[in-house]
Amino acid sequence: MPKVTIDGRTIEVPTGTTVLDAAKMLDIPIPTLCYHPKLTPFGGCRLCIVEIKGIPRPVTSCTTPVSEGMEVTTSTPQIEDLRKTVLELILSDHPNDCMVCERAGDCTLQELAYFYGIRENRFAGERRIYTKRDGNPFIERDLEKCILCGRCVKVCDEVQGVGAIDFGYRGFKSKICTPYEKDLDCEFCGQCVAVCPTGALTGKLWAFKGRQKDIKEIDTVCPYCGTGCNITLHIRRNEVVRVTSREDTWNEGWLCVKGRFGYKFISSSDRLKKPLIKRNGQFEEVSWDKALDYIAEKLNDIKSKYGADAIGGLSSARCTNEENYLFQKLMRAAIGTNNVDHCARL
Ligand code: SF4
Ligand code: SF4
Ligand code: SF4
Ligand code: FES
Known part of the structure; x- marks a missing residue:
């Protein structure tokens, strides 16, 4: 010690x-x-x-x-001068994009530039210009804002064990690359987005959904699977616009693609809120009593004609433990089959 x-x-x-x-x-x-x-x-x-x-x-x-x-x-004054110069050098090859950048107000680089009072570019010179945007569905990769800190490469390798990205090229041309610079094609866990200290990596679903200052944060538990990761919902105007996870939780801030990016179902207009029965090819809204009577009648018909194992029940990992317990009880005790399953995929 x-x-x-x-x-x-x-x-x-x-x-x-x-x-x-x-x-x-x-x-x-x-x-x-x-x-x-x-x-x-x-x-x-x-x-x-x-x-x-x-x-x-x-x-x-x-x-x-x-x-x-x-x-x-x-x-010391000398150390602070050196730190300021390091920041100035980083910012000399960085777009002045804070006004529309998704990370403004939540960006370590911006905070440090503010703290060290950097307004001017003393080192004007060549700039990296990357016009290609990655076609993957989840992660916006704006590599002009990348400061080559390597956090995304490390988290992908050391935490996720995927190694989907790495440093490519040398010197000024250094860049975080996918193999052969193709569009990102990985697990889309978004851990790289979570650790990026700038706006180089952001969620595509978050774009222009609101500044962090206008967002209310609510800590809750991910409803996707039984692991139960801690998540933080970012809510603006009663809509979930982003999901993150705090580092001081048991899951240490790490999430999978479902927890981080699979939240659109919450405000989907396709969500079923009332029971529907299909008659003459059209769905009709009915009361719960009518729907349950109809289901019981049809299940009894199938059971008497083909036996209980002709029936299977699909529940959801997004239900509570209690709801899933009751559902399997219904299938096993009332209907008489062990055909019970669920799906937690995105
Ligand atoms: S990454 Fe940070 S410093 Fe760069 S433009 Fe975005 S908010 Fe500004
Ligand atoms: S989303 Fe996950 S798997 Fe894909 S590059 Fe980022 S850390 Fe690696
Ligand atoms: S974490 Fe962000 S800033 Fe750092 S190397 Fe990766 S993309 Fe660049
Ligand atoms: S060199 Fe220590 S934080 Fe980057």
Whole structure:
């Protein structure tokens, strides 16, 4: 358990703890862009630089493990100048798109630019221009806004185990690529969107559905399957416009494609709200009493002609446990068949 002193405060931390994590334990803020607490460190953005006594140059705190007796200073005029220059360099090749960007108000890069008061571009030069838009159904990939922090690549590999994207090319041409630069074709879990610190990755379904400040957030449980991930519904004008998950929940903010992007059914006009009976090729709205009488009559007919196993029941993972328990009880005890199933697919 080495002891480290950060900005004059000393703490004992487990061996292997990075300077950044030790600073977090002391509630000392250090700006970061490529760091994510659930991913292995990358050390790519250089924003988290600190001074360590005895080392003649600033070092990245997210990749430097604490050693016994280390003395760290997280903020000096020189360090802040360097951080500001790093940000200016990143922003020198970034579209001035905050006014219409989906992430404005919820963007780490924008927040840092505000904090460091960056208004002008001192490093005007060549810009990356990518006109092609990815044709996949869920994720908008606006790579001109990509700062090459690598979080999306790491989450796809280390958390999702898919490896659908990686760094391609070299130097100025570096870019997050799919194989052969085809349209993204993956699990569409959206973990990459969740960890992206800029507007480079956003949900296509979210586009122009409202700024975060106008959105009410409600924490709930995903209704899709029995795993029961914690989700946060983002609601605007009584409509769910986005689903996210918080990092401090048991599912650590990770979701699958159904939980993250499969919410359109909630406000679908195709949703059945009243019972319908088809007569002469047309659906007619009827009362629940009439519908249940009709169902009982038809099920009795089938059972007496072909036996109970000619009947099967499909329930839904979007019902509660209690509802599904009652449904299987109805199938087994009242109808007499074990043909009960459900489908949780999107
Ligand atoms: S990604 Fe962030 S900084 Fe870039 S345009 Fe969007 S809101 Fe602005
Ligand atoms: S959506 Fe999921 S599987 Fe697809 S690239 Fe992103 S993290 Fe990988
Ligand atoms: S797409 Fe987002 S998460 Fe991926 S490297 Fe670019 S900025 Fe980082
Ligand atoms: S956060 Fe440490 S280098 Fe990016």
